[in-house]
Amino acid sequence: xxxxxATQGAGDAADVVLRTEGLTKQFGGVTAVDEVDLAxxxxxxxxxxxxxxxxxxxxxxxxxxxxxxxxxxxxxxxEEITDLPQEERPHxxxxxxxxxxxxxxxxxVLENVRLVVQTAESGAFGLDLLGxxxxxxxxxxxxxxxxxxxxxKPAAKATTLSHGDQRRLGIAITLATDPSVLLLDEPTSxxxxxxxxxxxxMIADLRRDLDLTVMLIEHDMDIVLSMSDRITVxxxxxxxxxxxxxxxxxxxxxxxxxxGGMREEL
Amino acid sequence: MSExxxxxxxxxxxxxxxxxxxxxxxxxxxxxxxxxxxxxxxxGQPFLLDYSPFANTILVWxxxxxxxxxxxxxxxxxxFGHAMFLGMGTYGAAIGLARLGLPFTVxxxxxxxxxxxxxxxxxxxxxxxxxxxxxxxTLAFAEAVHFAANQNYGDLTGGSTGIVGAVPAWIExxxxxxxxxxxxxxxxxxxxxxxxxxxxxxxxxxxxRSPFGRSLVAIRENEDLARAVGIDTRRYxxxxxxxxxxxxxxxxxxxxxxxxxxxxxTLTVATxxxxxxxxILGGANYFFGPIAxxxxxxxxxxxxxxxxxxxxxxxxxxxxxxxLAGVLAYWQFFLGLLFVISVLVAPREGLxxxxxxxxERLYGLVxxxxxxx
Numbered sequence: 001x002x003x004x005x006a007t008q009g010a011g012d013a014a015d016v017v018l019r020t021e022g023l024t025k026q027f028g029g030v031t032a033v034d035e036v037d038l039a040x041x042x043x044x045x046x047x048x049x050x051x052x053x054x055x056x057x058x059x060x061x062x063x064x065x066x067x068x069x070x071x072x073x074x075x076x077x078x079e080e081i082t083d084l085p086q087e088e089r090p091h092x093x094x095x096x097x098x099x100x101x102x103x104x105x106x107x108x109v110l111e112n113v114r115l116v117v118q119t120a121e122s123g124a125f126g127l128d129l130l131g132x133x134x135x136x137x138x139x140x141x142x143x144x145x146x147x148x149x150x151x152x153k154p155a156a157k158a159t160t161l162s163h164g165d166q167r168r169l170g171i172a173i174t175l176a177t178d179p180s181v182l183l184l185d186e187p188t189s190x191x192x193x194x195x196x197x198x199x200x201x202m203i204a205d206l207r208r209d210l211d212l213t214v215m216l217i218e219h220d221m222d223i224v225l226s227m228s229d230r231i232t233v234x235x236x237x238x239x240x241x242x243x244x245x246x247x248x249x250x251x252x253x254x255x256x257x258x259x260g261g262m263r264e265e266l
Numbered sequence: 267m268s269e270x271x272x273x274x275x276x277x278x279x280x281x282x283x284x285x286x287x288x289x290x291x292x293x294x295x296x297x298x299x300x301x302x303x304x305x306x307x308x309x310g311q312p313f314l315l316d317y318s319p320f321a322n323t324i325l326v327w328x329x330x331x332x333x334x335x336x337x338x339x340x341x342x343x344x345x346f347g348h349a350m351f352l353g354m355g356t357y358g359a360a361i362g363l364a365r366l367g368l369p370f371t372v373x374x375x376x377x378x379x380x381x382x383x384x385x386x387x388x389x390x391x392x393x394x395x396x397x398x399x400x401x402x403x404t405l406a407f408a409e410a411v412h413f414a415a416n417q418n419y420g421d422l423t424g425g426s427t428g429i430v431g432a433v434p435a436w437i438e439x440x441x442x443x444x445x446x447x448x449x450x451x452x453x454x455x456x457x458x459x460x461x462x463x464x465x466x467x468x469x470x471x472x473x474x475r476s477p478f479g480r481s482l483v484a485i486r487e488n489e490d491l492a493r494a495v496g497i498d499t500r501r502y503x504x505x506x507x508x509x510x511x512x513x514x515x516x517x518x519x520x521x522x523x524x525x526x527x528x529x530x531x532t533l534t535v536a537t538x539x540x541x542x543x544x545x546i547l548g549g550a551n552y553f554f555g556p557i558a559x560x561x562x563x564x565x566x567x568x569x570x571x572x573x574x575x576x577x578x579x580x581x582x583x584x585x586x587x588x589x590l591a592g593v594l595a596y597w598q599f600f601l602g603l604l605f606v607i608s609v610l611v612a613p614r615e616g617l618x619x620x621x622x623x624x625x626e627r628l629y630g631l632v633x634x635x636x637x638x639x
Binding site: 064066085086087088089090091095096098102103104105106107111115116118119120122123124125126127128129130131132133134136173174176177 | 476502
């Protein structure tokens, strides 16, 4: 995508690729996301932490367009995308993975990823009526499977995979949209310590190889503190602090609101 | 393709290279051809229906059900109003021919264009709606069309009488059998019908196997994920609805020839319901599911309704005679039971899924098997 565009417009600093301005999402009387101002810089791994119900996933949903925000705006690479339909955003380079396993359940592992490669090529809609769809984009799909370590199971049905493999397939699906900014929603949820470590390493490799900017929701503090460039702490929908891991660790407000019980551990 | 292809690619190529692999790849075209060739002699067998023109009716319903399955089986959309597009094809052909004096082909094409445009417009209005609202709105639109045809505006549709005796000039009927008479040749209508069915069936197959069709499958499998990865689900649904309507209207045109006109019953909810029942009974998961469903449904209707006495072991050697007239007259009850069981056991598999499962197990036995757990 054009780098020139990202460096211009809307007064964004050259290295801010994703920005929210007063982003708010209310459900009835509940404010799940409360005037969030956030700036994600090119190439960084920006973790979002906070207790359950802090609004982390709702933040992702409003940024990716799965939900319309009640107020505020979202800017991506210098352009406002607040009203851009959800399905257009992956084609601009903004992609997300899901907290729960969202897959094309009855299809094979290969077809899950192949379909997404096809979509990335064709755009949000295409009346492409010729040829055998399943015969296209196979090699690109296999490359994504290799990246997440699933290349040996292309013909398995998605639902027959183990939980960990399903999470990996979810990441392969997200990668297949060819993103520049990747939003990962608890990629290690439900994994054991070994798998968690492997997944963290995989994310680090992907960042390096694919030049990705990553926003990460994660509960595993070891991963968050060791991998992140910056951390944003959400509490009851509001930003409590945004800073580097060292400063977050020392931040008193964060300590009392969220990390309280973990002081020794940290 | 390069030499150092990925493992998956080479697995695919090895499989395609074998005869079995090639047969597998082209199984739908082969299956459609076999179906068209075999259907008529099969239903004409004295010990079955003994009435080969019934194959015409079966073929048209098969096409109608297959067009419906583009929606239900491939896109995951449930419509209760598919009959409106069938009816627009039937009425379009019959109105053009009988009321406006147009050549049959022109009327037929006009009817199909109207149906396709209507499908596109209805699709645009309802594609964003959730499952239940979508289904209810299709029902509402279909009822509106039924109402309009019943009102007989401008004396076009003939109200509850329908349009009787709208027959193209090149069709000759003789003792219940229709012949096509064109350019000095005279042959059974079934052969032209079969050819049209074959072309339409192949077109539907191509539609669902194309990249476009695979995007429909993505929507069926997980609509939220499909949107999240960049599929404009609304537009794909609109076009799925449009194509589905187009093929339904073609079935409608063929209906008009079979029935020598248009009847109001074509437009009823019961007709839409038949498409749903046939598709689910046969198995929405498979291309041949609705086709098998249409066959079983209609064949059972015709066969069982006339089946009164079971003679065992053979008609020629009548040792035991069992009177079934009082039982099989309720064929719909038994078919309904079969329907309920197949939905409870495997909602998307149907009879065709069962049949395929048996074939695969049989193939496993013959080929030495061993690769099944």
